[in-house]
Amino acid sequence: MRSTITGTARLTTVHKLSAAGLTAAAGAAALAFAVTPGQAAETPSIAVKPVAWTTTDLAAHDHITQQATTTAADAAEAKKKADAAAKAKADKARADQQAASRSQARTPAKPAAPAKPAAPAAPVKKAYADNLDGWIKESLDILKSKNIPATYDGIKRNVMRESTGNPRAINDWDVNAANGVPSKGLLQIIDPTFKAYHVEGTSWDPYDPVANITASCNYAADKYGSMDNVNSAY
The missing domain is CATH 1.20.5 (Single alpha-helices involved in coiled-coils or other helix-helix interfaces)
Structure with a gap:
């Protein structure tokens, strides 16, 4: 509220206190800025109060x-x-x-170990035909290694007379058959004679072609000097 007096404005108590505060603030601001002699008035300096460090800080x-x-x-x-x-x-x-x-x-260097001699190569087994020609040739090689005499022609001639080249031939009608020991195989040899004159390295089967020829030739060499000397039943 305001009371109007001619030419004068009356302030209330609140207005007075406000005015006093503004005056004080203006005074403080005036104290905060000072103009250094020789400097322009528009460059104020601010006075900063140093901060004191506490013991804890x-x-x-x-x-x-x-x-x-x-x-x-x-x-x-x-x-x-x-x-x-x-x-x-x-x-x-x-x-x-x-x-x-x-x-x-x-440390002296160790001498190199001597090279081991190479193992001898295994002998190549000779191949023979599975027929009368091959059987005779194989038997002749065995007979030769045992120093038993015989020839290809002497063996073949007696084989053809005795069995006509049949390795399973058997005589079941002569005296040997009558006595229970029939002649067998290519050269018609009886079991007791085959066993007595069997040659090592051959089969124990009297029907085996090579074993039959070899045992028969061994027997003929012992009795007649060679299978070549046999021209009939022996």
Whole structure:
């Protein structure tokens, strides 16, 4: 509310207090800015009050500084130890290598082991035809290795007379058959004679062609000098 008097404005108590506050603020602001002699009035300087550090602030600052210093020192010490360990390891490796080289130089080289002689090649087994020609030739090779005389012609001639070349031939009508020991095979030999004159390295089967020829020739060589001398029943 305002009371109007001619030419004068009356302030209420609130208005007075507000005006007083503004005046005080203006005075404080005027004190905060000062114009330095020789400078333009439009360049004010601000007076800043220094902040005082408390004891707690100083202690915290000192602790942080000390901790940073300690951490750096620890890191430097750790690096120093690691470098020393690496150097010691390298020195030991170098010393070991040098010692090994000296030892090797002192140790005479072992002579190379003599080469083992090559194993003799296995003899190639001779192949024979599975017929009368092959049987006679195989038997002749065995007879020759045993120094038993015989010839291809003498064997074949007697084979053809005795069995006509049939390795399973058997005589079941002569005296030997009557006595229970029939003549068998290519050269018609009886079992007791076959067993007595069997040649090592051949079959024990009297019907086997090679075994039959070889045992028969061995018997003929013993009785007649050779199968070549046999021209009839023997």
